[in-house]
Amino acid sequence: MTDEYLDRLVRDADPYRPEVIGRLDGAEQALLEEIMSVPTLTSVVEPPPPRRHVLARRLAVAATAAAVLTGVLTVSTVLRDHPQAQPATPTPTATATPFVYSAAAALKAAEDNPRLLIDETGWKVKTVYGFAQESGTISFTDGARELEMTWYPGDEYGGYYNDRLGVSKPEPAKVDGWPGDVFTYNDHDFAVMLRPRDDVFVEMRTGQRWTRAQFDQVLADIVQVDANKWLAALPPEIVTPGRVNEEAAKVLADVPLPPNFDPTDFGNIGTNDYYQFGATVVGRVGCAWINEWLRAKKAGDDAAVQQAASALQSSHQWKVLQKMNADGDYPEVFWEYADKIAAGDEPHGWAEGLGCPE
Amino acid sequence: MSSGTDDDEDRFRRAYAGNFAPLLAYALRRAQPEDAADVVAETFLVAWRRRHEMPAAEETRLWLYGVARRVLANQNRGGVRRERLGERLRQQVTAVVATELGGPDPGNEVPERLAVRAAFARLGELDREVLMLTVWEGLEPREAAAVLQVSPEAVRTRLSRARARMRDLIGNDPALPGHVLDVLTASTPKEGR
Numbered sequence: 013m014t015d016e017y018l019d020r021l022v023r024d025a026d027p028y029r030p031e032v033i034g035r036l037d038g039a040e041q042a043l044l045e046e047i048m049s050v051p052t053l054t055s056v057v058e059p060p061p062p063r064r065h066v067l068a069r070r071l072a073v074a075a076t077a078a079a080v081l082t083g084v085l086t087v088s089t090v091l092r093d094h095p096q097a098q099p100a101t102p103t104p105t106a107t108a109t110p111f112v113y114s115a116a117a118a119l120k121a122a123e124d125n126p127r128l129l130i131d132e133t134g135w136k137v138k139t140v141y142g143f144a145q146e147s148g149t150i151s152f153t154d155g156a157r158e159l160e161m162t163w164y165p166g167d168e169y170g171g172y173y174n175d176r177l178g179v180s181k182p183e184p185a186k187v188d189g190w191p192g193d194v195f196t197y198n199d200h201d202f203a204v205m206l207r208p209r210d211d212v213f214v215e216m217r218t219g220q221r222w223t224r225a226q227f228d229q230v231l232a233d234i235v236q237v238d239a240n241k242w243l244a245a246l247p248p249e250i251v252t253p254g255r256v257n258e259e260a261a262k263v264l265a266d267v268p269l270p271p272n273f274d275p276t277d278f279g280n281i282g283t284n285d286y287y288q289f290g291a292t293v294v295g296r297v298g299c300a301w302i303n304e305w306l307r308a309k310k311a312g313d314d315a316a317v318q319q320a321a322s323a324l325q326s327s328h329q330w331k332v333l334q335k336m337n338a339d340g341d342y343p344e345v346f347w348e349y350a351d352k353i354a355a356g357d358e359p360h361g362w363a364e365g366l367g368c369p370e
Numbered sequence: 371m372s373s374g375t376d377d378d379e380d381r382f383r384r385a386y387a388g389n390f391a392p393l394l395a396y397a398l399r400r401a402q403p404e405d406a407a408d409v410v411a412e413t414f415l416v417a418w419r420r421r422h423e424m425p426a427a428e429e430t431r432l433w434l435y436g437v438a439r440r441v442l443a444n445q446n447r448g449g450v451r452r453e454r455l456g457e458r459l460r461q462q463v464t465a466v467v468a469t470e471l472g473g474p475d476p477g478n479e480v481p482e483r484l485a486v487r488a489a490f491a492r493l494g495e496l497d498r499e500v501l502m503l504t505v506w507e508g509l510e511p512r513e514a515a516a517v518l519q520v521s522p523e524a525v526r527t528r529l530s531r532a533r534a535r536m537r538d539l540i541g542n543d544p545a546l547p548g549h550v551l552d553v554l555t556a557s558t559p560k561e562g563r
Contacts, residue, residue, distance in 0.1 A: 013537050013540075015533055018533055018536055018537060018540075019504075019505050019533075021482060021486050021540070022486055022490075022501060022505045022506070022536070023505050023506070024482065024483060024486070025482070025483040025486035025487050025490070026399065026505075026506050027398065027399055027487075028395045028398050028399050028506070029467070030391075030395070032394070032398070032463065032466050032467060033391050033394065035462070035466045036459065036462050036463070036466070037462055039456075039458045039459040039461075039462040039463070040390050040394075040459060042456075042458045042459070043410075043411055043414070043455065043456045043458070043459045044383070044386050044414075046411075046455050046456065047386075047411070047414050047415050047418045047455060048379065048382070048383075048418060050415060050418065050419075050455070148521075149521040149523060149524070160524075162521060175519075178440070
């Protein structure tokens with residue numbers, strides 16, 4: 013069953029009947045007037061402020077190609093093996109050690125995030141996301157439990173803190189000397205919110221079943237490190253901004269490029285694991301080829317139509333997609349579109365599915 | 371020139387007019403009709419009281435969904451309603467949904483819908499909410515992430531997992547028997563994620 017078919021089933025099961033709106037007989041207007049006559053001094057349930065930065069962030073991969081990330085990446089071992097900060101020297105080759113990063117952008121981005129790591133054997137990084145953004149997430153796992161750290165701009169702290177007061181009474185805590193508050197969702201689910209420092213605050217939330225003692229122990233094992241050490245602790249599968257072009261070149265080694273496609277112009281696409289990085293890079297190629305196919309078709313340029321269709325169909329052999337196929341559905345989506353094009357049809361929703369730039 | 375207060379009020383009226391229908395839909399998808407009307411009333415009451423903080427344009431609806439989610443969670447926890455607004459709306463919605471439109475009686479539903487809703491009830495709360503926001507409210511992952519206060523990455527992962535779980539539960543034949551009573555209000559949402 014495809015995602016499209018499943019979504020259709022779910023859509024068909026929607027219990028909402030739009031006709032209800034037309035039969036309210038003015039009740040909605042009466043409610044509006046009631047509400048607007050209420051004094052506005054009392055505080056009621058409210059959410060934290062919206063995360064504008066999240067809305068502004070373009071998705072690297074669209075929903076239909078949502079990643080199922082199974083890769084687990086080692087951090088603590090790296091951290092322990094390389095206790096000294098690494099100099100930011102140029103990366104000589106594409107196969108250079110992952111402990112050396114070249115770009116000033118990578119260092120700057122690292123400096124701007126809280127750079128917290130669980131310095132305890134067995135804990136590994138599972139996901140890094142939004143590394144170069146003003147907000148981001150890094151999640152850790154020890155195989156049984158997860159801890160997700162999300163950082164936000166410091167000026168949003170108040171809204172989040174007020175919201176969490178509705179979860180539980182805050183309990184003071186410190187993480188590597190950084191003061192914060194623990195909130196208890198239930199006996200197995202906890203969070204700690206660190207107060208703003210250097211224009212950033214951090215919220216850590218448990219995943220799976222934890223005990224409070226386990227949570228406190230892991231909090232005690234969290235350390236803040238400098239930018240070089242933080243970058244060094246990221247496993248080589250993570251593509252930092254300074255390595256985008258060289259990694260893109262590897263991804264595109266066996267991929268035919270569309271006319272006028274610049275394989276060095278990916279901008280700052282942040283830090284991604286191989287799957288997300290591959291989807292971003294190969295997605296842009298796919299978008300450009302489909303646009304070229306549409307252009308050529310409209311212009312009656314049969315040779316160009318054929319060239320674009322052939323290029324897309326060759327995607328079944330692209331190494332990047334074959335490698336990604338074990339970890340998620342993006343390649344399947346890509347190939348489905350490619351096959352549609354090869355058959356002469358424009359696939360529905362391809363731009364969203366591939367995560368094409370707006 | 372209008373005053374700041376007038377601007378705020380006009381803005382609230384526009385937000386109300388533009389979002390009443392989607393908010394009612396949101397609530398009716400997740401609660402019984404009488405409770406849904408309360409959720410809508412309290413959500414807009416929050417918005418009225420916080421109208422100077424209400425984000426503009428396309429973010430308004432996401433913000434309202436976030437409020438409604440918390441109001442609903444509070445309601446499911448047995449939270450005491452602090453206001454009793456919208457009595458007329460409550461009566462009207464209840465009457466229209468329960469009688470004229472046939473209500474949520476499973477007997478009025480086709481088997482495929484029942485099977486899907488039964489499967490829905492077996493998803494984890496956040497997985498189910500991600501799927502609902504995506505398919506029923508038509509939100510993009512980044513928008514659902516804003517509503518749920520999680521990362522877009524988490525939404526994509528949850529969505530993928532929810533779909534996989536639904537496939538497992540429904541199988542290739544969606545017309546499977548299933549228990550569907552109260553599936554839309556069966557569980558208590560877990561806040562904050």
